[in-house]
Amino acid sequence: MVRKIETALVQAGRAPVKQYGFVNPPLKRGSTVLHANVAAKKAVGQRAALEPVENYGVMGSETHFALEAAIAEIEGGSHAQVTGSGLSAITVPLLAYLNTGEHLLVPDSVYGPTRTFCDTMLVRFGIEATYYDPMIAPGDLAALFRPNTKVLFTESPGSHTFEVQDIPALAHVAHAHGAKVFLDNTWGILHFAPFRHGVDVSIHALTKYPGGHSDIILGAVVVNSEEDWRWLRLGSLQMGNYASPDDCWLALRGLRTMHVRLKAAEAAGLQIANWFAARPEVARVLHPALPTCPGHEFFKRDFTGACGLFGVVFQPRYSAEDVVRMIDALAMFGIGASWGGFESLVLPTTGTIRRTAGTGRFEGEAARFQIGLENIDDLIVDLDQGLAALRGA
Ligand SMILES: Cc1ncc(COP(=O)(O)O)c(C=O)c1O
Structure with missing residues (x-):
């Protein structure tokens, strides 16, 4: 049964039967996960990279998986990866998708630290960003694509200046050029459905409304295909990206209200x-x-x-x-x-x-x-x- 957003926010990521009847999922901290025998360890290890299976702390625990399921559902995506901050929800997928020698397009109104990352770390890795007017006409955006342009980054509305972008039209141009569309959807949480508007990778600072109480730092990246999930999840694991389970638990609590x-x-x-x-x-x-x-x-x-x-x-x-x-x-x-x-x-x-x-x-x-x-x-x-x-x- 498809549930409406209010219901999803209340129910997603909860399984009281498995939680000894408690309403909320447990807060699980941990590094080592013990296995019954070597064969069981091997079986879990084979699934753990791409599935929500407890294998080793850095790959996530029940607490992370509960939040990831909830965020994926409210965004309308297939999978979500939590990250240690909203900023790392931007940098992890950029590093996961981009290769040396490639190019990306970034709106001039982008969140400042995203710009700093593009202008320093990505430059050091031989990846070039071109900044475009967030209000650019789709035809003019098309002219900015190069053969090596792999990502169209968007943020709507823009940081501090609030330009709302024509995401479907810009995404159409990006896809025609074989590029992926990233969206920092933090402002639009619950109000902008990224995958219905042509976005491939949706980014959230869960620090904001999901946390809601100015007491956590957390991010999430959401995708909607197995192919994108492989890029995102394997890249995230390779970078050792991890989020505090305490903050994930607080974000889950924040989602309910x-x-x-x-x-x-x-x-x-x-x-x-x-x-x-x-x-x-x-x-x-x-x-x-x-x-x-x-x-x-x-x-x-x-x-x-x-x-x-x-x-x-x-x-x-x-x-x-x-x-x-x-x-x-x-x-x-x-x-x-x-x-x-x-x-x-x-x-x-x-x-x-x-x-x-x-x-x-x-x-x-x-x-x-x-x-x-x-x-x-x-x-x-x-x-x-x-x-x-x-x-x-
Ligand atoms: C639009 C936007 N994206 C990302 C971030 C980064 O979030 P965090 O503070 O969790 O790193 C912020 C923080 O202000 C933001 O405003």
Whole structure:
């Protein structure tokens, strides 16, 4: 029976009969797994590379497998591999798929550490990245492919600047050129179905909404074919990629309530985004659900909802210093990077992002907001006094 997303989040990865009746799967830590005899060890070893079988700690335990089954199901994929961080959910598949002498295409709006990895480690391995405008027309993207282009990397919406990409059209071009499509789908968790839109490798920082409480670091990579699973899983094992079972267990717990947390974040985020949009200090709001966000039409077509992370561009009369004064004046918004937790956050955009393909420039200075689960009226009172500080009042 196909279960709906709320049901999957509650049930996936749980097997109470095998768990002595307990609702939740056990937290299993361990290195060595003991076998009844040599023949049993050999039999398990033959299956363990590609199947969820306990053989040796680094290959995963029941706790990892439970989370992987749940993430694969909610993404609509066939297999998932957990990784030690969201960043390693990006670097592990890039290293697993790419060879020396190959080329990849990366959106200019990519998460900063992904760019750093491409510009340092991949360059050292003889792999070249070309940065493209995330809003590029499919025909113009086609012109960027080379005979050795193996990966089209996408991230939608883009980090800090929130451009929503036309993933189906871009994926079509990539596949016509024999390239794999990678998507950092962290923002779109539960709301963007990667494999229905042409993605081959979907990447998540589970640190964000799945964790939901700002207390874990974890990632996952999801694929939807046996061929991709071999590339991903064998590459991951060769690199010794491992995730803490404690963090996996917390992510499993987070998944059970993620749907209601995301709904609350979406509603509060939209309410505050609309409040900003009506303010005279604001030039425009970079929330994918608002028409002022680049790629809003693709959001409407391809996403079923939003999370609580968006950007605000201020009127050009305000300087970067004015924005810093506003941020420092906010009492309810922590100044910090990771998002998807229960608490509201803010970061300046200007001066923190790097772009090399001429994109990500707006009419004024910008800031990124993550709306948490606080009372909205409290947040608005705080933002109102923050805007007073922006004005120098
Ligand atoms: C879009 C995106 N991808 C990946 C990551 C990396 O996640 P982690 O902090 O778990 O390494 C982040 C973290 O901010 C992110 O925003």
